[in-house]
Amino acid sequence: MALKLTDLKTTAHNDWCPGCGDFGILNAIQMALAEMNVEPSRTVVVSGVGCSSKSPHFIKTYGVHTLHGRALPFATGIKLANPNLEVVVEGGDGDGMGIGAGHFVNSGRRNLDMLYIVHDNEVYGLTKGQASPTMKLGMKTKSLPLPNINQGINPLILAIASGYTFVARGYSYDVRHLKDLIIKGIRHKGFAFLDVLQPCPTYNDIQTKEYWAGEGNLDAGGKPQPRTYKLEETGYDGVVHNADEEEMEKKVQQAVLKSFEFGDHTPIGLFYQNEFVPTFGERLTARMPSYKTNPPADQEIAHADGTPLANIDKLLEDMRV
Amino acid sequence: MKRHDFSWMIGGVQGSGVDTSANIFARAAATGGLFVFGNREYYSNIKGEHSYFQVRVSKDLIRSHVNTVDMLTTFEEETIFRHALEVRKEGAIVYDPDQDTKRLDQIPTIEADVKTMLNGELAKAGLSADVRGILELARRRGVHIYPIPYTELLKGVGAKFGETSLSTLQRMLNVMAVAASFALVSYDEKLVREALKKQFRSKPKVVEMNIAAVAAAYEYMNQKFAGSFAYKLEPVKTDDVRLFVRGNSTVAMAKELAGCRLQTYYPITPASDESEFLESHAEIPLDGSAVQENPQVAEVAALQNKGNIAVIQSEDEIAAITMAIGGGLAGVRSSTSTSGPGFSLMAEGLGYAGMNEVPVVLTLYSRGGPSTGLPTRHEQGDLRFALHAGHGEFPRLVLASGDLEESFYDTVRAFNYSERYQTPVIHMVDKALTNSDTTMPKFDVNRVKIERGLLVKGPVTDAINGEIRRFQQTPSGVSPRPPLGTRGGVYWNTGDEHDALGHISEDPTNRDMMMEKRMGKVDLADREISLEERANFFGPEDADITVVSWGSTKGAILDAMDWLKEDGITVNFLQIRLIHPFPTEYVKKVLSKAKKIVGIEMNYSGQLIGILRERTCIPVEQLVVKYNGRPMSSEEVYDAVRLVSEGKAPKKLVLKHGT
Numbered sequence: 001m002a003l004k005l006t007d008l009k010t011t012a013h014n015d016w017c018p019g020c021g022d023f024g025i026l027n028a029i030q031m032a033l034a035e036m037n038v039e040p041s042r043t044v045v046v047s048g049v050g051c052s053s054k055s056p057h058f059i060k061t062y063g064v065h066t067l068h069g070r071a072l073p074f075a076t077g078i079k080l081a082n083p084n085l086e087v088v089v090e091g092g093d094g095d096g097m098g099i100g101a102g103h104f105v106n107s108g109r110r111n112l113d114m115l116y117i118v119h120d121n122e123v124y125g126l127t128k129g130q131a132s133p134t135m136k137l138g139m140k141t142k143s144l145p146l147p148n149i150n151q152g153i154n155p156l157i158l159a160i161a162s163g164y165t166f167v168a169r170g171y172s173y174d175v176r177h178l179k180d181l182i183i184k185g186i187r188h189k190g191f192a193f194l195d196v197l198q199p200c201p202t203y204n205d206i207q208t209k210e211y212w213a214g215e216g217n218l219d220a221g222g223k224p225q226p227r228t229y230k231l232e233e234t235g236y237d238g239v240v241h242n243a244d245e246e247e248m249e250k251k252v253q254q255a256v257l258k259s260f261e262f263g264d265h266t267p268i269g270l271f272y273q274n275e276f277v278p279t280f281g282e283r284l285t286a287r288m289p290s291y292k293t294n295p296p297a298d299q300e301i302a303h304a305d306g307t308p309l310a311n312i313d314k315l316l317e318d319m320r321v
Numbered sequence: 322m323k324r325h326d327f328s329w330m331i332g333g334v335q336g337s338g339v340d341t342s343a344n345i346f347a348r349a350a351a352t353g354g355l356f357v358f359g360n361r362e363y364y365s366n367i368k369g370e371h372s373y374f375q376v377r378v379s380k381d382l383i384r385s386h387v388n389t390v391d392m393l394t395t396f397e398e399e400t401i402f403r404h405a406l407e408v409r410k411e412g413a414i415v416y417d418p419d420q421d422t423k424r425l426d427q428i429p430t431i432e433a434d435v436k437t438m439l440n441g442e443l444a445k446a447g448l449s450a451d452v453r454g455i456l457e458l459a460r461r462r463g464v465h466i467y468p469i470p471y472t473e474l475l476k477g478v479g480a481k482f483g484e485t486s487l488s489t490l491q492r493m494l495n496v497m498a499v500a501a502s503f504a505l506v507s508y509d510e511k512l513v514r515e516a517l518k519k520q521f522r523s524k525p526k527v528v529e530m531n532i533a534a535v536a537a538a539y540e541y542m543n544q545k546f547a548g549s550f551a552y553k554l555e556p557v558k559t560d561d562v563r564l565f566v567r568g569n570s571t572v573a574m575a576k577e578l579a580g581c582r583l584q585t586y587y588p589i590t591p592a593s594d595e596s597e598f599l600e601s602h603a604e605i606p607l608d609g610s611a612v613q614e615n616p617q618v619a620e621v622a623a624l625q626n627k628g629n630i631a632v633i634q635s636e637d638e639i640a641a642i643t644m645a646i647g648g649g650l651a652g653v654r655s656s657t658s659t660s661g662p663g664f665s666l667m668a669e670g671l672g673y674a675g676m677n678e679v680p681v682v683l684t685l686y687s688r689g690g691p692s693t694g695l696p697t698r699h700e701q702g703d704l705r706f707a708l709h710a711g712h713g714e715f716p717r718l719v720l721a722s723g724d725l726e727e728s729f730y731d732t733v734r735a736f737n738y739s740e741r742y743q744t745p746v747i748h749m750v751d752k753a754l755t756n757s758d759t760t761m762p763k764f765d766v767n768r769v770k771i772e773r774g775l776l777v778k779g780p781v782t783d784a785i786n787g788e789i790r791r792f793q794q795t796p797s798g799v800s801p802r803p804p805l806g807t808r809g810g811v812y813w814n815t816g817d818e819h820d821a822l823g824h825i826s827e828d829p830t831n832r833d834m835m836m837e838k839r840m841g842k843v844d845l846a847d848r849e850i851s852l853e854e855r856a857n858f859f860g861p862e863d864a865d866i867t868v869v870s871w872g873s874t875k876g877a878i879l880d881a882m883d884w885l886k887e888d889g890i891t892v893n894f895l896q897i898r899l900i901h902p903f904p905t906e907y908v909k910k911v912l913s914k915a916k917k918i919v920g921i922e923m924n925y926s927g928q929l930i931g932i933l934r935e936r937t938c939i940p941v942e943q944l945v946v947k948y949n950g951r952p953m954s955s956e957e958v959y960d961a962v963r964l965v966s967e968g969k970a971p972k973k974l975v976l977k978h979g980t
Binding site for chain 2 (some may be wrong): 007010012039040041042044046049054056057060061062063064065066067070072073074075076077078079080081082084085102103105106284287288290291294296297299301302303305306307308309310311312313314315316319320321
């Protein structure tokens with residue numbers, strides 16, 4: 001039976017500010033899951049802490065709203081235990097690139113088969129608009145008493161350098177485009193990272209919806225030009241098509257170069273994708289072939305009477321004197 | 322006090338095979354039916370610093386180390402300087418005469434104050450500050466000195482095998498030192514050979530050469546010193562089925578048996594050994610894996626008949642605990658192992674597991690703290706932290722094992738408790754346990770039962786509108802627990818206070834209900850867990866002195882009790898195993914009959930005794946503590962209890978032994 005969008009909505013009260021970019025991302029996720037028709041009980045949405053991390057409560061799949069910065073390791077544990085689950089991780093930029101930066105880098109190294117969506121609005125919303133790690137140096141939103149004193153992170157470069165095998169950027173008010181990226185990210189074999197530009201109408205008065213729509217960015221004829229453009233419309237191809245070192249290297253370099261474009265001409269779409277890197281599940285299976293056929297969550301551990309199923313006789317025999 | 326055992330010590334530069342030689346010595350003794358207890362001490366260093374291994378062997382059960390050294394076996398100078406004066410009168414030192422002229426001031430790894438002390442002793446005796454001097458000092462104290470020319474003997478062995486490389490030959494130095502020691506106590510050479518075969522079972526050539534080295538050492542010692550050392554070590558005939566167990570493997574083996582299928586860790590001493598053991602044995606044979614004749618069928622069957630444990634080295638301990646919680650949410654028995662500094666980082670994750678009623682086991686190998694503290698040394702300084710780590714109030718269970726045998730069964734219990742009460746369980750072991758090697762009765766896997774509590778298997782049928790009331794109120798406080806991925810509905814988890822579905826709720830009435838539901842599970846555990854799993858009581862009902870302790874001091878206390886009994890001092894011993902929930906009523910009952918209570922702990926402040934006072938209002942006025950990083954020896958406990966019984970001990974008696 002096909003899943004309808006309403007099947008993925010909950011009755012939990014959504015308390016985001018009116019006009020919040022989170023709504024667009026939430027809708028895109030629900031649309032993607034409906035379109036993919038994944039059974040809700042086989043999907044787990046894992047989040048950190050912050051405005052955007054409340055998302056799982058609004059999506060009718062299993063939801064795990066975790067600790068600030070820790071969505072990735074929680075999700076890692078869930079996916080390792082049950083690789084048959086579809087795991088989607090969500091969180092803010094502060095959650096992922098600030099307090100959770102270590103997990104962000106190391107999750108890339110593992111390349112588990114999951115999708116990580118970052119709501120990137122350059123501020124810490126739920127604590128009233130402090131500068132987040134993606135905010136550029138010297139920027140001053142209305143929520144800041146003084147301009148930002150730290151350099152901003154380029155999340156795309158960080159993701160590529162960390163080993164994510166799918167790196168993309170979406171925009172929260174281009175819901176259909178975002179939905180397609182989410183579907184691609186879920187279908188990707190390996191760890192997909194999706195950075196989503198998202199206005200915070202309450203605290204970020206610079207990168208507003210109007211800003212991205214082109215306010216003040218006029219062409220020669222005085223017409224506002226949107227500040228985002230779609231990579232696929234320019235003939236850009238970020239996909240590694242052959243398991244060939246040279247091509248992989250080229251595609252990485254291309255994506256890194258592309259990621260420097262930001263501001264008046266900001267690319268969205270798929271920057272880089274490489275499915276030739278073994279996933280963590282494949283790496284574990286290479287070590288222990290039974291992992292694939294008999295992953296932890298599927299393993300019986302006891303007989304009906306409670307006696308253990310594991311047989312450690314050989315270990316004990318080695319120690320016998 | 323009369324010891325009937327033999328206490329042997331070997332020392333050397335870290336990374337030079339001290340461990341291997343001690344292991345061969347212990348195995349050879351255990352193969353001869355003797356009981357063995359070995360204790361390893363080492364610096365936080367990989368190569369170059371001094372490490373030593375003390376191995377006690379006896380025909381009677383032993384559970385601890387002692388201060389006294391009966392025989393010190395060395396092959397370099399630092400061990401001689403550091404330990405020569407610990408050897409008892411009539412004891413022995415085996416050494417390489419090539420070291421004779423090595424001077425104390427040339428050894429950079431001996432601390433300045435140790436040098437000052439040794440220089441003082443040597444100067445007082447009018448002796449030179451070199452190996453010759455320190456050995457002479459030992460000799461004057463009645464110690465027998467046995468020089469053995471290792472290099473010459475090794476060259477002889479090499480000649481037989483056409484091996485001339487001195488560095489290759491030197492790898493057999495350890496074995497030769499072990500053999501020389503055994504020759505002096507006339508121990509059966511055949512048993513040494515058997516131990517070697519087991520130690521190097523994958524390398525027959527190595528075994529062959531080492532056996533020749535053993536023979537050469539035996540021959541030399543017998544020729545030169547036959548009959549000169551009074552103690553004889555004799556094998557014992559026994560029908561007992563015993564294991565010789567390295568301390569870092571017991572918890573790991575029990576985790577496999579208990580069905581732990583996700584283990585996460587960040588490297589830390591001394592906890593990582595356990596995870597590495599698991600990683601080396603990550604595929605787990607299951608009961609009933611029948612042997613198949615057809616290889617293709619056999620391959621499929623073999624895969625289906627194998628369990629496996631995913632062992633994940635995480636980026637930090639925050640990730641380690643949160644990954645393990647993720648595994649717990651997915652219905653897999655999951656655990657993480659760490660030591661103090663790593664545990665500090667796990668505090669927030671622990672609270673999440675408590676809040677979301679997730680079963681997870683945290684094996685805590687305590688070591689010297691605070692901060693980095695004494696990374697490779699022993700302490701029981703984390704008990705109060707284990708009890709209180711994390712902000713806010715949430716349920717947890719804390720159990721502490723007293724020896725390696727307990728640590729095996731307790732590991733299984735920890736998982737059972739965590740699933741029965743859907744809560745984190747902290748299982749405390751420590752550096753002294755994990756770095757001890759000992760003989761013990763074979764684990765009885767038939768004693769092990771797996772209890773998964775209210776784990777829901779298969780689809781949920783009572784979801785309303787596709788939503789599962791995961792945190793619904795129940796009379797016991799424990800709700801049915803369908804893992805993530807269970808069909809028939811969905812639910813949510815959050816670190817925020819939440820309603821039955823797992824959605825955020827700040828409603829005060831819901832808050833009260835949820836707090837009471839969660840915290841009530843500790844009371845439930847208190848009512849349900851049997852006394853035999855919570856405390857041990859040793860010795861006579863009526864005794865002059867009642868010792869209260871927890872964790873790895875158990876062995877030293879039990880061994881000391883045997884000697885005290887011979888002296889006519891009666892002692893009984895209450896060992897608390899489940900620290901939280903505390904067995905309050907039982908402890909009150911036992912202590913109400915006590916004449917004199919002594920708290921013995923490996924920490925500064927007497928943490929258990931503080932908890933005991935909090936729970937029972939019973940003040941324990943006499944403390945015996947130790948915090949110099951070295952585990953308590955049975956002789957220290959013996960001396961301490963004697964002092965107490967004579968009324969000569971200060972209120973807080975601090976034990977100091979150790980090098």
